[in-house]
Amino acid sequence: MARIRAICIDPPVMNSSCLWASDLSDLRALYDSPYTGAVTTRTATLQGFNEDESHAHAFLKNSITSINSYGYSPHPLSRYIEWVRILLTTPMADGSKPAKPIIMSITASTPPILAQMVSQIQTLRVALRDAHSSSPPDASVPDPSMLVAVEINTSCPNIPGSPPPAYSVQHLFPFLDVLATAVRADHSLTLGLKLPPYPEPTKAAEVVRVLGAYTFQRADGTPVSPWAFLTCTNTLGNSLVFAEQVLSPAQDVKAKDNVEPRAQRFALPEGKGGLGGDAIHALALGNVHAFAQVLNENADAALREVRVIGVGGVTSPAAAARMWAAGASVVACATLLGKEGVKAFEILAA
């Protein structure tokens, strides 16, 4: 069991934000699994992302590794708000009342849009809290507003012309200002950042130093960080896999218009994409270890409370154990979920 600010993740295993957490049926299957301690939604934007056939994925032949070129979810935030409301207010498959947290992954291109998105999630939480407090008291049923957490995706490598913002930490400031303001206004908001894989060992200290500037004091003098968790890591961008390396290359859509279809050279229609699974496990472990160490040994007591969610090549019980040993409080997977479906979490529990 892992506690991250207001939420409790038990078992400390879940999906990370991905294609296979896109719609209500994906989320329902993940939510109802007895092997997930929480569910993360695919990254939403305010209006929905314009997805086309250039956005695709493939699995490598010889290891549990994926490459993908997706941007964000085609479904707008309003859809995820409605789906989360449904999941948190209707009984689970086994008839029990919902008690599992949901981490809503979001991103925005400007700080005002991000503020609007956070405000819409806060409106959902208020509605959930009001409905809960007006129903007959039942100590066994948690306040559903406390089951909603937010993850800001600062690390998608697949947006043309927009490198992952967390690679240049100074670009994050206006976004961090918006998020810190939201947590100062409502300390019950559990909020975290999804980070990219950093190959430089100095980066964890630099990112944590920036985040530490936002520590504030509660009325009783207790220091609090707006950041409840850091999720390490997203996929490794600028990766290239050839068609013969994967189980089934994604269809090259441009080839459809040609009389002589182009030979499929690469696993993805446009070639480059983000790598996930076994191929990035060592780098993800290194990032989890570096961030956990910088946080745990920090002079700022508020930063010592920030938890790390370990993602990247969690494809077996041994890999999950390595993530925990490296300092993760919770582990999450995408590639294994894509390959195995929700059975992935049974595999990790074996």
Ligand SMILES: Cc1cc2nc3c(=O)[nH]c(=O)nc-3n(C[C@H](O)[C@H](O)[C@H](O)COP(=O)(O)O)c2cc1C
């Ligand atoms: C097909 C696919 C889609 C993804 N979409 C998202 C997304 O919408 N938001 C996000 O934060 N990460 C996304 N990711 C990254 C995963 O959450 C995860 O960080 C990465 O794949 C590493 O984990 P893994 O080794 O278990 O795949 C996606 C990954 C894959 C494979």
